[in-house]
Amino acid sequence: MQKIFVVGAGTMGSGIAQVFAENGFDVIIRDVDIKFVERGLGVIENNLKRSVEKGKITEEEKIKVLGRIKGTVDINEAKDVDFVIEAAIENMEIKKQIFKELDNVCKEGTILATNTSSLSITEIASSTARPEKVIGMHFFNPVPVMKLVEVIKGMKTSEETFNTVKELAQKLGKTPVEVNEAPGFVVNRILIPMINEAIGVLADGVASASDIDEAMKLGANHPIGPLALSDLIGNDVVLAIMDTLYSEFNDSKYRPHPLLRKMVRAGLLGRKTGKGFFEYK
Numbered sequence: 001m002q003k004i005f006v007v008g009a010g011t012m013g014s015g016i017a018q019v020f021a022e023n024g025f026d027v028i029i030r031d032v033d034i035k036f037v038e039r040g041l042g043v044i045e046n047n048l049k050r051s052v053e054k055g056k057i058t059e060e061e062k063i064k065v066l067g068r069i070k071g072t073v074d075i076n077e078a079k080d081v082d083f084v085i086e087a088a089i090e091n092m093e094i095k096k097q098i099f100k101e102l103d104n105v106c107k108e109g110t111i112l113a114t115n116t117s118s119l120s121i122t123e124i125a126s127s128t129a130r131p132e133k134v135i136g137m138h139f140f141n142p143v144p145v146m147k148l149v150e151v152i153k154g155m156k157t158s159e160e161t162f163n164t165v166k167e168l169a170q171k172l173g174k175t176p177v178e179v180n181e182a183p184g185f186v187v188n189r190i191l192i193p194m195i196n197e198a199i200g201v202l203a204d205g206v207a208s209a210s211d212i213d214e215a216m217k218l219g220a221n222h223p224i225g226p227l228a229l230s231d232l233i234g235n236d237v238v239l240a241i242m243d244t245l246y247s248e249f250n251d252s253k254y255r256p257h258p259l260l261r262k263m264v265r266a267g268l269l270g271r272k273t274g275k276g277f278f279e280y281k
């Protein structure tokens with residue numbers, strides 16, 4: 001496996017492209033508009049520049065890594081790649097459309113992976129004629145830093161596809177965990193309801209936002225409090241994942257807290273809007 005195609009040049013797509021290129025793979029990164037492609041390539045260049053400044057890599061290594069990444073808006077450039085990872089927006093209809101196109105364009109043996117954080121791999125795979133070669137490869141943000149990759153099997157994903165992707169994650173220096181498809185997979189099914197509960201604790205007036213976070217940092221040994229983490233992930237993203245858990249399981253224990261929904265409606269999305277549970281300059 002040498003040629004990798006990344007769909008989406010946003011936060012995750014650019015991080016994924018960087019990590020593949022740093023590990024010697026040739027990468028093509030595709031977005032719908034050239035300005036998004038260029039923005040993604042700019043983010044990668046800045047990250048590598050910082051690594052040079054910190055002495056983690058040399059200037060020559062930076063140039064080599066950048067030389068392995070090519071941007072495009074043309075999905076037909078996926079025709080002779082060995083592996084595709086999709087990191088476009090979290091929308092089932094858009095992902096199904098992308099997978100249908102990739103299935104038509106790509107070679108027969110090419111594995112099509114998705115970085116979705118909550119959607120059904122089985123449903124995405126149903127838009128292709130190769131469901132045994134469709135799989136979840138769920139990286140965490142920021143991709144160059146976070147070690148975990150959840151490797152998620154859809155209902156028809158083959159063992160061969162699973163083993164290939166597991167090995168691929170290891171080649172990137174990541175630690176893969178095997179996950180059978182279920183809403184929220186492992187991390188988000190546990191993490192996001194915990195954040196939702198912290199929002200309930202805040203709404204009930206049990207403690208202030210900063211005391212809730214301090215309590216969880218010191219009492220549960222978490223590196224960041226649940227409310228600051230929600231602001232970091234984006235409160236809209238947290239709500240979207242709670243909504244998925246609630247609608248998929250139909251279980252009231254996954255009810256998104258009304259305060260979370262109210263904050264999203266008010267545009268208090270966290271870091272990206274400058275205000276969520278805390279304020280950001």
Ligand SMILES: NC(=O)c1ccc[n+]([C@@H]2O[C@H](COP(=O)([O-])OP(=O)(O)OC[C@H]3O[C@@H](n4cnc5c(N)ncnc54)[C@H](O)[C@@H]3O)[C@@H](O)[C@H]2O)c1
Nearest residue numbers: 008009010011012013031032036087088089090116117141
């Ligand atoms: N942000 C996170 O912390 C995180 C973590 C794990 C997984 N994810 C998942 O990764 C995926 C991407 O998330 P993100 O945070 O990078 O989003 P983002 O909004 O930063 O980037 C998405 C990019 O996809 C592009 N895009 C939309 N339609 C496309 C198409 N048809 N072809 C190519 N590109 C297209 C958009 O123009 C945009 O640049 C989502 O499925 C998300 O759930 C996100």
